[in-house]
Structures are given as structure tokens and as C-alpha cells.
Amino acid sequence: MSKLAVLMLFTLLILSSLVVVGSVFAESIPTPSIPEFTIKIVSAPYDVAPSNTTTIDPYTGEETVTTQPGYHVENITTQIWIKNQPFTPYEIQENDVNWTINLFYNIRLKGHFSQEWGYYRLYNGSTDGNLRQEYGSEFTVVLIDSYLPSEGKVDFQIEALIGYEQGIVTVPGVPGTNRIITGESSGWSETQTLTIETSQIPSPEPTLTPAPTEEPQQPEQDLTTGAVFAVVSIAIFLGLLYYFIKRR
DSSP states (O other), X not given: OOHHHHHHHHHHHHHHHHHHHHHHHHHHSOOOOOOXXXXXXXXXXXXXXXXXXXXXXTTTOOEEEEEEOOEEEOOEEEEEEEEOOOXXXXXXXXXXXXXXXXXXXXXXXXXXXXXXXXXXXXXXXXXXXXXXOOTTSSEEEEEOGGGOOSSEEEEEEEEEEEEEEXXXXXXXXXXXXXXXXXXXXXXXXXXEEEEEOGGGSOOOOOOOOOOOOOOOOOOOOOHXXXXXXXXXXXXXXXXXXXXXXXXX
């Protein structure tokens, strides 16, 4: 066998060993399924009962009772319900470091008539804000009201990520707290569009104001008694006037 043949055979053996090692690492992190999700507008209304607040003037000791009327709260929220995938966290070792593999979800949204996507919290693939699956539950529920306009249409897509987080810093405020996920992605789901109407926006809670204090009513005068008294007075006056005129 020539030296060239030996060199080529040696090169093939090295390449085949690299492929095997790469395959072993790739197989240790499975590819997740594309997420299934539903966007729900959830109403959980409740009533707040009336209450009284008593304050005492520190100088006069006079008590003032302020009544706060009861009111109704619609309590409407918009939520994304992501159907969880069967998954149990586990550990792998890479470069002599143990990593915990988790399943994450990445949510992005945009105006229906726009081409620019924005992200729920922050982009899972590059920085902090990773949304981990709620293990032990059927769904991972996400509140999204703060990302929605007052009306219009919003598009949503979700991808699943299986991998480990890098760059975790446990000290708050320390620079370099980016959490990059290394692993496998499902790719983005199909787009779901949420239509928001003005009627879906919850009304603000009413301002609590003290109950108006009723003014004491003045007793009505007895008009009949007053009229009789006036007639009698006039009759006496006329009688006296007639008496004095007659004596003269």
C-alpha cells in the first residue's frame, strides 16, 4: 500500500470518528415537537364589598366615617396556553462541565400588518428571559396583556427549545447575566392571529369616593296655623279700630 493510500485511509478514520462523536452529542439532546397552543381571553369577575373607614380628629376627637361603595371588577386577561410536551430534565457533560437539559418555549408576536417580529420577554436564543416549561402541568400558561394594543390584530408564533442555559449569574445586577440556550429547536409554529376589540378591554376600576352626607331637612312650616293666626290678628285689629271710631 502506497503512502498516499495510507494517508487517505488515516484521514477517513479520523473523519469517521469525528462524525460518531458529533452524532453521540446530537443524540443526547432530542429535537422537540412544534408547540401546540391556544390564545384565550379569560374572564374571572369578582365583586368588592362596601367598607367603612373611621378617622378621628386628633385635636377635637370628632369621628368621621367615610363609606367606600362596593364595585364590580371584570378582571379580563389574555393568556397563551401552550400544551406541554412529555419531557423530564436530565444532565449531560460537555467539556468536563455538567449541564441540565430543560425544555423551553420561545414566543414572538407582531402586528398583523407588519413584517417585524417582537419577543415575549427577551429572545430565548440569545439573552435572558427564558420561559421554561411548567413541569407537572398539562399547560404552560403565559399572560400577555402588557404586549397587546387597545384594538387590532396580533400574530403569534411559538417554538420549543431543548437544551441548557449558559451564562447564568446568580448575583442580581452583575453584568453578563445573558442566558444563551444551547441545544435543539423545533422551529416556529404556524401563525395564530388574535383580534382585539374595544369591548374586550377591561374597564378601569371606579374611583372610590366618600358617600355623600345628607343635609338635615328643615321641618316644614304649618301653613294652616299661620293663616288662621293672620286672619284672627286682622279681625282683632279691625274690631279695635271700629270700637275707637264709634267712641269718638
